[in-house]
Every structure is written in structure tokens, then in C-alpha cells.
Amino acid sequence: MDSLGSRMHQIAAAHNITPLLRLPFTIIGQEPAAKLVLESVYAHIAMKTNKPLLLAFAGLSGHGKTELAKQMGEVLSLPLLEVDCAQARNEWALLGSVSGYRAQEDGSPLNNFLETQNGQRCVVFLDEFDKTENKVRESLLKVMDPGMYRDRRPQGQEVDASKCIWILASNLGDSAITKYHSQKLADLNNDDVGKVSIEPLKRELAKLFTDPYEQAVVAHKFLLEIQDEVRLPICTRKPELRLVGHAHFNIVGDGVLCQHVAEVGYIKELGARSIRNAVQKIGNDFTLTYSKVDMEVDESFNKGPLHRYTVQLRSIDKTTNEVSVAEDGVTVIEGTESMK
CATH class of the missing domain: 1.10.8.60 (Helicase, Ruva Protein; domain 3)
Structure with a gap:
């Protein structure tokens, strides 16, 4: 970020997120994205928002979406669950089966992770989220929006997921990102890259969603x-x-x-x-x-x-x-x- 005043350090320290301020320096070549993540997470926590935070990572495969999520989790010392959504054809694939169906007692990695992190800040990285079916997305929205979730295993209790940071990763926008990089960023040094507004690119990507x-x-x-x-x-x-x-x-x-x-x-x-x-x-x-x-x-x-x-x-x-x-x-x- 630009200058970090004493007020920002005071607020970050009060919420135990001071290491987050170092995020833009942990990812090489992704300074604009890291800066946006820093700003979004910092502001969400500082405002004490009582809803989960939803972030969308768009871009080409192999260009750092997963690594950025991992680095954010590491600097905040947060547990992170990575979920491959490409093969999720129904909500059971992500959240586990409901009462009366076989294997309900096993839950699912996502279900069990949310229960373990009840009321705690954590990160869920949903890779290739754009490849999920509508019914899968709708089931997840019921968790993401209110921030409350019921453990699907037998005798499952209400789970507080309001502090969860959800990252929805997608390969949509590859051509728009590649074009913007070649036209605006490719010939700039690291110092000048940070001075270029990426708002036009964000608007172009927004049209895809x-x-x-x-x-x-x-x-x-x-x-x-x-x-x-x-x-x-x-x-x-x-x-x-x-x-x-x-x-x-x-x-x-x-x-x-x-x-x-x-x-x-x-x-x-x-x-x-x-x-x-x-x-x-x-x-x-x-x-x-x-x-x-x-x-x-x-x-x-x-x-x-x-x-x-x-x-x-x-x-x-x-x-x-x-x-x-x-x-x-x-x-x-x-x-x-x-x-x-």
C-alpha cells in the first residue's frame, strides 16, 4: 500500500492482523492483486463486519491464485481448506449428505472444516468455482451469506461461519487479463506497475459475472x-x-x-x-x-x-x-x- 500511518498500524494491532500488512511483499509479480486482497481483508476485519468475506480470484491457471490465498492464510496464521469444485455436481459433493442417506456420519472435508473452525477466522479456497452447477452455488450461498451453518453429521449443531474468508477462484477472464497486461503493464518496472489503475480491468471482468x-x-x-x-x-x-x-x-x-x-x-x-x-x-x-x-x-x-x-x-x-x-x-x- 502507499504510506501506512500509525492509525492503520493501531487498528491492525488491535485486531491481531499486523502481519497482513506485509502481504504485498510476499508474492512476486502479483503486487496489484496482493494489494487488493490486503485492502479488502483489512477493511473487512477493521469494520468488524458480521458477515463472511467473499473474494473472487480470476485469472489464468498457474499465475498465483492458489499461492496468494495460501500466503494470505499464512501471514494471518489462519487454517486454510482448498476445495476442488471442478467435479462437484451436487451439493453433497461439497457439504456432505443429509439425514437419512448413507455416509452422513462422515460429513465432508468442507462440512467438517467449518465445524472445526466454529466462530474462528479461517480461509476456504474454492478452486474452479465457475465450473460448479447452479444448485451447488445456491447451497454454498446459504452458508456464505448469513454466516451460519448446520453440521450435516448426526447430532450436528449450528456452526458460526461468519468469520470465514471465502475465495472463489475462476479461470474466466483469461483473455481480458492477458490483453490488459500486454497493453498497460508489460513494459513497466515494478515501481510503475503499482501506479497503474486496474479499475478498467475490474469492470471488464465484472461483465463476465x-x-x-x-x-x-x-x-x-x-x-x-x-x-x-x-x-x-x-x-x-x-x-x-x-x-x-x-x-x-x-x-x-x-x-x-x-x-x-x-x-x-x-x-x-x-x-x-x-x-x-x-x-x-x-x-x-x-x-x-x-x-x-x-x-x-x-x-x-x-x-x-x-x-x-x-x-x-x-x-x-x-x-x-x-x-x-x-x-x-x-x-x-x-x-x-x-x-x-
Whole structure:
């Protein structure tokens, strides 16, 4: 990442994820991808999101998807389960058989792993996820979205999987990635590669997974939820620990912004969950902007005015926009301010 201020180190240390900040230096030749993973995982944990984190790794075989997942697990000292989805034709292949069927008592590697990691942070790497059947994906979504799962073995209990980091690996987008690399990155040195925006590539890849259906109203609902969440007071004591807070979003052009989020982020197979994930990316961007300050936070901040941030679309080039989050300063807000 760029400069890592004392606030980011404070938050990382409080959540025991300081080694994560070294992730971009552990993978050779995958600096942009490692940086995105670092930002996503850091922001998800710092915001204390009570849903599992879903990441999609797209790219050519043999170019580091599995290695990046393993390195992320290692720097965080997290157990990792790698699952080959290519041969999964039904949900039993991944989650195990249900009551009344043979071998139910054996469960499955995924079922048993989730039960073992009950309530703990862990990583599940689903290789070749794009090759699964719709019914397999739907069964997994029931685990990924609420973060709760029932062990399928006899006398199985409810399992808390809310801290699980799910990585969905796919070979889709090979040609788009190869073309972007040859046009934008191939002739650059390592220092300059980090300065190139990969937002156009992310949008191109998103088209492979998305259905252009209008979901702006849903995006707006989720955005308001994050707006409320970041206004919560700072708390430095466990278990309530919350070091990201006492802030306010000013959303500029909320209608256009939410339409953009819906168009870029909606995935038909994931439904509203994909919109929630896309909106959470804005929450992640806020957390990173909030963290890049060389000043630690404490509960005395709650006595002062809310720190104000502006969320809006900005143009990258003539054809590409992205959502940006920028700090404005502080403002005193009484009640709920209407969005401008």
C-alpha cells in the first residue's frame, strides 16, 4: 500500500492482523492483486463486519491464485481448506449428505472444516468455482451469506461461519487479463506497475459475472446501512472494540452512484448478496481512507464533531468511472442529515 500511518498500524494491532500488512511483499509479480486482497481483508476485519468475506480470484491457471490465498492464510496464521469444485455436481459433493442417506456420519472435508473452525477466522479456497452447477452455488450461498451453518453429521449443531474468508477462484477472464497486461503493464518496472489503475480491468471482468439488471434501490438500502454503521462511537475496549467510527458519509449524486454500483456489482446467481458485496467495497474504501492518517484514535474523539467524508463517482478516463471516498474534515450533525 502507499504510506501506512500509525492509525492503520493501531487498528491492525488491535485486531491481531499486523502481519497482513506485509502481504504485498510476499508474492512476486502479483503486487496489484496482493494489494487488493490486503485492502479488502483489512477493511473487512477493521469494520468488524458480521458477515463472511467473499473474494473472487480470476485469472489464468498457474499465475498465483492458489499461492496468494495460501500466503494470505499464512501471514494471518489462519487454517486454510482448498476445495476442488471442478467435479462437484451436487451439493453433497461439497457439504456432505443429509439425514437419512448413507455416509452422513462422515460429513465432508468442507462440512467438517467449518465445524472445526466454529466462530474462528479461517480461509476456504474454492478452486474452479465457475465450473460448479447452479444448485451447488445456491447451497454454498446459504452458508456464505448469513454466516451460519448446520453440521450435516448426526447430532450436528449450528456452526458460526461468519468469520470465514471465502475465495472463489475462476479461470474466466483469461483473455481480458492477458490483453490488459500486454497493453498497460508489460513494459513497466515494478515501481510503475503499482501506479497503474486496474479499475478498467475490474469492470471488464465484472461483465463476465454480472447481469445488467437494475438494482439501484437495493444498493441504496445497503449504502444507508453502512452510513449508519460508521457513525457508531469509537470504543477501545474489548469485546465491543470499534476503532473505525464517529464518522459521516456525504453521498453526492446518490441516484447515479447507486446505479453505477448496481451495474458493476450485480451478479445474477448471487442476487442481492452481490449488491451487498459491491456496496461493502465502498465501506472498505472508507475504512482505508480513515486508516491512512498518522494519528491514533481513542474514545475522546466521540466528544468532538463527526469526521466527514464525501462519497461520489469520479472519472478515471472517458469511459470509466469509479466510486471515491475522500475525507472532508469535521462537522457537527444533529439528527440525520439528508443526502445531497
